[in-house]
Amino acid sequence: MHNKHPVDAATAAASVAPATRPTFARRQLLAAAVTLPWLGTLGTAARAQEGALRIAQSTALTGPLGDLGSAMHQGAKAAFAGINAKGGVHGRPIELVTLDDAYEVPKALANVEKFLAERDTFALFNCMGTPMIDAMLPKVNESGIPFFAPFTGAQLSRVQGARNVFNIRASYADEAEKLVQHLSTIGITRIGIVYQNNAFGKEVFTAARQSMERLKLPGAIAVTVESNASDAGSAAAKLAGGNLEAIVIGLAGKPTLEFVKAFRGLQRGVTLYALSVMGTQATVKALGPDATGMAISQVVPLPSNVVMPVVRDFQAAWKASGATAEPSHLALEGYINARVFAEALHRAGRNPTRAGFIDATWNLKKWDLGGFEINASTPERNASRFVELTLVGRDGRFIR
Template identity: 60%
Template sequence: MNLLARVPAHAPGLTRRTCVLGLASTPFALSALANTPPRTSIRIGQTTALSGPLGDLGLAMHNGAKACFNQVNARGGVQGAPIELVVKDDGYDTTRALNNALELMADPNMFALFNCMGTPMTAAILPKVKASGIPLFAPFTGALSVRPRDMRNVFYIRPSYPDEAERLVQHLDTIGTRRIAVAYQNNTFGKEIFDGVRVAMERRNMPAANTVTVETNSSDAVEAATSIAALPSEALLIGIAGKPAVDFIRAFRKLRKGTALYTLSILGTAQTLKELGEDGVGIAISQVVPMPNASTAAVVREFQAAWKALGASQEPSHLALEGFINAKAFVLAMQRAGRNASREAFIESTWKLDQQDLGGFDLRFTAPGAHASRFIELTMVGRGGRFIR
């Protein structure tokens, strides 16, 4: 039947054109839209360091996420659609990370970027993410400088580096340790940490800290350790990660064995602690997820089972658990949005989530630029690289 033929030419306010447009709301049109083929998989991309000086960090996070996604896929995926994680190694190099991100975003089936690693890398990627509108979920950085308040498509989970620094300085002040030295990585990541420490110390009227920087390639780690060891301090706060941290701490321990060492969560991979050996014993570390070998939290028990099923050669670590939690949060957000949700629908749905309990670990996405987790606790490295509270 010709539907237009049924429209009276004299019908007030009704034209053949408006009737054509109105057909979009008829059951016939809605049926056509509903018959759009469902998404066969939910494809997400990750650029991270799987090699290079910080490769053990990126690999731990990636494997933690993979353990979660494997577990979810074994149970049928998200409403029948499996999660497909596409990873590209950037070796903790900014140019490679940007090129990786551009390649991932060029894939028309790429739904989101996930858990991309590093402050300099995130800074390079953000303008492209903003222009494309693609969701960037749980980038691995605590830097405030890469947490813009005008990007609704970026979701942060871990607390900021200044938050961790504040917690460490608060502890030192509480126990009466006020003369603190600071060693930090000579990049945006390290400078964020130093700024957080400086502000926290100024707030408590502590004396200004003696400082030293270490290059990301570790070329000056021994020289830096020698320099800071020659200056008086009661405690040394370290804002360095990966191989540079290992080389620096080893060199410093040879010169100043009795000085208390404090550092942030990014140091605490099993590989780093294994390489440090006895030099790592006694280091206090702030953590942004629970103990990975504890069984009190349901999310930790779930992680342990998934990690065992993955068969990873790495030891389970806080960073692996963080990757698992980030993946679990993404799955929850995707389930709420629906397997066939558009990117914008996913973004809107995620911002509408109330506080979520992932199994003893709470999350709440409140506003662009803010982090969804408030969890920070202090741990200490014991014998054999094991953490104790």
């Protein structure tokens, strides 16, 4: 039912040649050029749009996780708009073409097949969703196209020897380990784990259990929840009766909402710890007061933490882009992904090939993007290990 809107209006506007863009868009580009001083390292004098390097993205702009995909997409566009305003990379603008897959595997596969059939598609960028990426990978690996910054923390995208697949965000295992380490540090030992009865949930559970074993913590009480959340209430009841101090939540989407509401209805004195996939504004809003006090791991910095240079750059780009939504972790993640892509493209030289670009990504060693480090090692490891904990305040905002 989403086929009528394969490309959002903002994306379509971004792909129009400069000569046909409205005056407002010109003003946005000029504003970006003035407010983003870091761009001087990437751009030269502006050239005509005909030389644009085209990258493609399939993501959810509508559907159950449309808020996630849209936020990341807007963050990436803000970064690319600023880069293009200063002449692009080696004088060549970057054109991001995005198709909506509504978080549906068949649509995502159709989008990728379309992109792969178009010879001017240089790379796939920031495609979203574990099920979608799992389905895309055989085609991606067969083609050899750069598959840059897929949005998943699952190990399935971290494939040994797959040099064309470049993961940035910390993995679900990294996040789970960070949560358990924090609990150990503050002396909490009575821990429960609730996890989704699918590959995602099992990865979280396995990582949390292994971390607890390394830290010599007592075994956790563990329960599962089906993806339709039909047993969320019974899982909550079991953990509520377990005399626990904290619960690690390996859930996403509806199971998160149903479990947290059910558990809070039974017990309110236990701190709940969740992963970044739970920590969207839409989920926090849906939970209302039940979200207050939850601890959530994040794989990028707090988007209001202007002490970090990368956040200041992001905020300037966000403002220059004309975005009206409040900056979010997901928007910052999209922005960071775009900046890293541009850096690798810069290192690939004036006439980049796919092979040269892939080599350049793996040469990003201990590169500091204003407080956010990229350290490429091997395809089975993500290039960022950044994980920090945030709390949900009474107003629904994230605080450190």
